[in-house]
Amino acid sequence: MNATIERDQNVIELQAASYSYGHTALLSDMSFSIEPGSFHFLTGPSGAGKSTLLKLLYAELLPSEGTVSLFGQSVDQMSRDQIAFLRRRIGLVHQNCDFLDHLSMTENICLPLTVAGQSARDDLDQLLAWVGLTHRADALPPQLSGGERQRAALARALIQAPEVVLADEPTGNIDWEMSQRLLTLLIELNKMGTTVLIATHDLNLIRLAKSEIAVRVLRIKDRQVQFAGSDL
Amino acid sequence: MNATIERDQNVIELQAASYSYGHTALLSDMSFSIEPGSFHFLTGPSGAGKSTLLKLLYAELLPSEGTVSLFGQSVDQMSRDQIAFLRRRIGLVHQNCDFLDHLSMTENICLPLTVAGQSARDDLDQLLAWVGLTHRADALPPQLSGGERQRAALARALIQAPEVVLADEPTGNIDWEMSQRLLTLLIELNKMGTTVLIATHDLNLIRLAKSEIAVRVLRIKDRQVQFAGSDL
Amino acid sequence: MKSIFAEIRGLLIGDTRAAMVVPPTGFTAYLTIFSTATMAFLGIFAVVMALSAGRVADRWAQELAKSATVLVTASQDQMQDAVAATVRVLETTAGVGSIRVLSDDEQRDLLVPWFGPDMPVDVLPLPQLIEVIPTSDGFDPEGLRLRLQGEAPDAILDDHGRWQKPLIRAAQRLRLFSLFCLSLIAITIIAVVTLAAKAALSANAKTIHVLRLVGATDEFVAKAFVRRFTLRAIVGAAVGVIMGIIAIMLLSNAGKAAGFLTDFGLMGINWLWPLILPLLFGLLAFFATRAAALRLLRELT
Amino acid sequence: MKSIFAEIRGLLIGDTRAAMVVPPTGFTAYLTIFSTATMAFLGIFAVVMALSAGRVADRWAQELAKSATVLVTASQDQMQDAVAATVRVLETTAGVGSIRVLSDDEQRDLLVPWFGPDMPVDVLPLPQLIEVIPTSDGFDPEGLRLRLQGEAPDAILDDHGRWQKPLIRAAQRLRLFSLFCLSLIAITIIAVVTLAAKAALSANAKTIHVLRLVGATDEFVAKAFVRRFTLRAIVGAAVGVIMGIIAIMLLSNAGKAAGFLTDFGLMGINWLWPLILPLLFGLLAFFATRAAALRLLRELT
Numbered sequence A, B: 001m002n003a004t005i006e007r008d009q010n011v012i013e014l015q016a017a018s019y020s021y022g023h024t025a026l027l028s029d030m031s032f033s034i035e036p037g038s039f040h041f042l043t044g045p046s047g048a049g050k051s052t053l054l055k056l057l058y059a060e061l062l063p064s065e066g067t068v069s070l071f072g073q074s075v076d077q078m079s080r081d082q083i084a085f086l087r088r089r090i091g092l093v094h095q096n097c098d099f100l101d102h103l104s105m106t107e108n109i110c111l112p113l114t115v116a117g118q119s120a121r122d123d124l125d126q127l128l129a130w131v132g133l134t135h136r137a138d139a140l141p142p143q144l145s146g147g148e149r150q151r152a153a154l155a156r157a158l159i160q161a162p163e164v165v166l167a168d169e170p171t172g173n174i175d176w177e178m179s180q181r182l183l184t185l186l187i188e189l190n191k192m193g194t195t196v197l198i199a200t201h202d203l204n205l206i207r208l209a210k211s212e213i214a215v216r217v218l219r220i221k222d223r224q225v226q227f228a229g230s231d232l
Numbered sequence C, D: 001m002k003s004i005f006a007e008i009r010g011l012l013i014g015d016t017r018a019a020m021v022v023p024p025t026g027f028t029a030y031l032t033i034f035s036t037a038t039m040a041f042l043g044i045f046a047v048v049m050a051l052s053a054g055r056v057a058d059r060w061a062q063e064l065a066k067s068a069t070v071l072v073t074a075s076q077d078q079m080q081d082a083v084a085a086t087v088r089v090l091e092t093t094a095g096v097g098s099i100r101v102l103s104d105d106e107q108r109d110l111l112v113p114w115f116g117p118d119m120p121v122d123v124l125p126l127p128q129l130i131e132v133i134p135t136s137d138g139f140d141p142e143g144l145r146l147r148l149q150g151e152a153p154d155a156i157l158d159d160h161g162r163w164q165k166p167l168i169r170a171a172q173r174l175r176l177f178s179l180f181c182l183s184l185i186a187i188t189i190i191a192v193v194t195l196a197a198k199a200a201l202s203a204n205a206k207t208i209h210v211l212r213l214v215g216a217t218d219e220f221v222a223k224a225f226v227r228r229f230t231l232r233a234i235v236g237a238a239v240g241v242i243m244g245i246i247a248i249m250l251l252s253n254a255g256k257a258a259g260f261l262t263d264f265g266l267m268g269i270n271w272l273w274p275l276i277l278p279l280l281f282g283l284l285a286f287f288a289t290r291a292a293a294l295r296l297l298r299e300l301t
């Protein structure tokens, strides 16, 4: 585990990477890189492959061709344990946020610490308050509203102070006010050095972020990833 | 089963209805009605109780106090079979759209027909094409993207040509272009007489609808349901 | 109750529409089938055991009852009279079916172990043995003994009562033991089938919720699961019963060859058991699944 | 292999952190525990059966071997010489442990069934019976018979060979039958525990996916499930074994009271079996769960 990364090294780097679920390629010949400390959005129509791309960046899927490198190491060459350790440096918000239904929300949010053998963080209450879940801390996942679950998923992704945050539609079920609040949190973390990549179709969110910091927008089009210009 | 409803009778009518999950009331003293053929939106912050309210309107939950009447009949006084028959007149899009994972998308979408003992509709292909799922018709639910699942849930809600459509955040994971398309579909159905109620936090969607037809917006605030003015 | 019969009819006629909504397999299904098969195997074994134990007990009781003998000891010249008196008594005793006065040759055979083959039977003052074969009701040994004492004092009744009683008690115990095993296995079968139905249904809680939400009646949901699980139980039971019969036949053949376990096996009308068992399992699964499904449904509106 | 031992150690020391991620109960868990208990119950029964069958077979063989007798028939005045000659032969026969010349009283007791209690033993030309108790190796009956023919022509060996053989074969069959049952039950136990582990794990596929996504190593996931399921199997087996022992004791007591099933029960060192069985179940569950967990994990990166 090399816990520190070189300043100039890219956090994520794809070289001619492609992915296909069956025979026809869904994403093909993708080459791009994400520098540490950057803030990216990923857009594209429903079914374009945003979630698939994020899964590649989390080693949940392995590229059919080409290489995906995380923290300078190709995921193909990692052992299963190395992938597990890698994931402790990346915070993930899945699109359909799954929790362990028999554990309370607090226990679910602290799960990444549990599996890493670490004890709960002191500022857990602060994190819960920020995502507006203080009053639901002891509830079980099925007792939460859609938006509350999404916020809990974000809290779980951030609990380990990860170097990279990958969030798949983190505000799909959340009202605009709360979305702004969550974006502010991510921007603050980004300012402290966290690399952020958010897949979303909420153009307002992208516009808001653009007005605050320098962000880049990746767009999936025709199975390729392009950097979008200012034409949002 | 009274398949026809009187012209003047309200489709949905709440009288001093309230609901609480535990001891403290989540929604209290709600009194409002929804006329046949109307188009409503339901908004409110995440966790306000939008999904809970929709569940009351679908008899998935029964009011703690007061009455909820559907098609002129109080849900409290319905037998379990009557509730089942009632649901065949209402199309529902759940917030976390659940499917039967061992059935294909087409079979899932036709499930309301299956349980009602009806055969598949002729215009199924048309419906699939409209929600953009033609190419995924044979896929299994876990193989779909988040947005595709949401569109399939809408298709399932519409397959029986219901008199009322209740949709809980039907566009949360869908890009703006597709959202517009789905809204157009719902507006067309509304023009043909279907009553529509959509819970959403997407203000753009509400604005777009407002520009096309007469819609009313319900807002949950302080545990109450209010009709919002033009201050969106 | 009316709806239950309608449901059983529906089960037999079949409603593929309803059946398709239940996930087809998975390890819980395998576990159900396997457990059911094991239980059916044990069940058929226990039934055969109980039947065989009953047969063994009957045979023991019969053979023991048959083996009463009367011993007439008298000097050679008085022997004929003594035997005649004894026979008279025996012939007028209620419960005595038939009697047989053993010939000299038969008596000699019985005595060979004691005196060797060359024994001088003729010169010995041998007692005369009379075999008494009772009717199915049997006779009262004490009464007969008293009558003999009065009317034929040279005769002694040996009804083997001393060693007969524990054996008869043992046979009864054997029967009780098999019944105990049988009820133990029956309880286990009920528990396993019920638990398996509950486990499979609770694994399908989501399915039931979805079905109910899209407008399915309780009837439809229950029928779908009941059909699938009942068939599963019947198939599992049939497999188990077939395996059980094969094992029983192998054992009873091997046993017969070795002059052992000769009473072990299915005979005559008892061959209906292998047919009845899967149906019993099906019925059990039917009610267990129905109850579990309705219980799960009751948690939903 | 090293990691397996480390894991077993971890299992005993306990890691509540890992254990809490596994859903605690549910019907699949109950089904697992119940099935395991049933299997353990059957297991302990089968073991006791096999042990008892072995004991019964041994006892039969011993008692049959013991029951050889030599019958010396001679006229009263030559009897003493004939018996002495026979005893000489027997004492110098390999495999004969000890011999005992029966007293007149003993002989009379044996003959009571034939001649009644008032028999005039003294006046009868009774043969002399000699009981032969062989060593554990036993003697060669044909050889002894030939020697007796030559050296003590008045003596006849009755080694009961005629009816001894089928009984010994029956005892061997009984032993074989219990071993057959035992292996049948062992196979069933393996299948049930394996299937139960697989069913429980596949019901937890989502949990495993979530754990892996938040950075859990395979080790962590496997350990969590292995710990829970192994303990479940051990608890289930312990319950089954306790129930089994209670049932066995009840039966064997009832049996002893009835002079039946006296060999049924656990004796001496065999009391270790009830301790071993749950451990075996635990070990089985350990490997089955581990294999199933790793197989499920292998489908995920």
Ligand SMILES: Nc1ncnc2c1ncn2[C@@H]1O[C@H](COP(=O)(O)OP(=O)(O)OP(=O)(O)O)[C@@H](O)[C@H]1O
Pocket: A136, A142, A143, A144, A145, A146, A147, A148, A173, A174, A175, B021, B022, B026, B044, B045, B046, B047, B048, B049, B050, B051, B052, B053, B095
């Ligand atoms: N089964 C339950 N038991 C207890 N509390 C519940 C349960 N379901 C929902 N709640 C709580 O009730 C509140 C309202 O939930 P609801 O799902 O109706 O919100 P919502 O308005 O749909 O929110 P969102 O926009 O996030 O979907 C939430 O705080 C939620 O935690």
Ligand SMILES: Nc1ncnc2c1ncn2[C@@H]1O[C@H](COP(=O)(O)OP(=O)(O)OP(=O)(O)O)[C@@H](O)[C@H]1O
Pocket: A021, A022, A026, A044, A045, A046, A047, A048, A049, A050, A051, A052, A053, A095, B136, B139, B142, B143, B144, B145, B146, B147, B148, B173, B174, B175
């Ligand atoms: N396991 C799978 N097997 C086969 N096809 C799949 C699988 N998962 C996803 N797909 C297909 O791949 C395409 C891309 O899916 P993906 O989830 O990446 O889309 P997305 O861009 O995230 O869409 P959305 O905005 O709707 O979430 C979709 O058409 C989907 O149906």
Ligand SMILES: [Mg+2]
Pocket: A050, A051, A052, A095, A168, B145, B146, B147
């Ligand atoms: Mg997606």
Ligand SMILES: [Mg+2]
Pocket: A145, A146, A147, B050, B051, B052, B095, B168
């Ligand atoms: Mg909601």
